[in-house]
Amino acid sequence: MRTLISIVAIVAGLSPAPASAAPLPEGSADHFAGSEILKHEGGGVPRTAQSPPTDGKVPGMDVSSHQGDVDWKFAWDKGARFSYVKATEGTHYRNPKFAQQYNGSHDVGMIRGAYHFALPDRSDGVAQANFFVDNGGVWRPDGKTLPPALDVEYNPYGESCYNLNQAAMTTWVKAFSDTVFARTKRHPVIYTSTNWWNKCVGGSVKFGANNPLWIAHYSSTLGPLPVGFDFHTIWQWQAAGVFPGDQNLFNGRFEQLQRIASS
Known part of the structure; x- marks a missing residue:
């Protein structure tokens, strides 16, 4: 029998919150962008492997608390021009290194943004979005701030799709x-992998019409895009390399990246 709160949510046109999942394991919390994709889809491109073509594209990186205090000048000198920094996870975790990473990347001249690691079986999308925006997932049309990002990938604690069907x-x-x-x-x-997205989300809504795609695919060539996306904006192509954290390419020139951070 449906609970009263579920009935009220359905009548109001809202999606009821996911059922309570098992308690999080002690000491767990911090998952970086691609941590579960690496486990399910492979260990990334070796550092000695050929990198993807970079002509007309902008190198960048993404970091979390796993990188600690990042040497942003080193990353800049190596060529990184943008960075995504993990801000939050679920509704329980804030990156303790967020200020050093988010402000430090800005101070050295990078265009930077913040991302949220989703745990869709822990609370609903509204609650996690509000937690994210309240704790670093901001947007400023200043030419230096990338749109907020949602990292949605394999479940770190159980069934890949968080026991949710595609709908x-x-x-x-x-x-x-x-x-x-x-x-x-x-x-x-939206940060994701093609395999996870096609299995767990599908194409009933064409998110690519509004949401830029940040695709994770660890190879020197880009594979098929997730259903519902015709274009990728950022490609996370390697899990570790020249810059601290993960290696990314913006699919365009620096002036185009600046426009995304300005409009």
């Missing part, structure tokens, strides 16, 4: 995206 996961992602847009006036970038 429920689509509803979760849309609720997160709509809430971020309502609060920041920018649709969030």
Whole structure:
């Protein structure tokens, strides 16, 4: 029998919160962008492997607390021009290194943004979006701030799709995206892998119409894009390399990256 709160949510046109999942393991919390993709889809491109073509593209990076205090001048001198910094996870975790990483990348001249690691079975998309925006997932049309980003990938604690079917996961992602847009006036970038997205979200909603794609695919060539996306904005092509954290390429020139951070 449905609970009263579920019935009220359905009547109101809302998606009820996911059922409570098992308690998080002690000492767990911090997962970086691609941590679970690495486990399920491979260990990344060896540092000695050929890098993807970079002509007309901008190198960048993403970091989390795993990198600690980042030497941003070193990363800049090596060529990184943008960075995504993990801000939050679920509704329980804030990156303790966020200020050093987010402000430090800005201070050295990088265009930077913040991302949220989703745990869709822990709370609904609205709650996690609000937690993210309240704790670093901001947007400023200053030419230096990338749109907020949602990292949605394999479940670190159990079944890959968080025991949600495609319809429920689509509803979760849309609720997160709509809430971020309502609060920041920018649709969030979606970080994911093609395999996970096609299995767990599917294509009933064409997110690519509004949400830029940040695709994780560890190879020197880019594979198929997730269903619902015709274009990628950022490609995370290597899990470790020249810069601290993960290696990324913006699919365009620096002036185009600046426009994304300005409009």
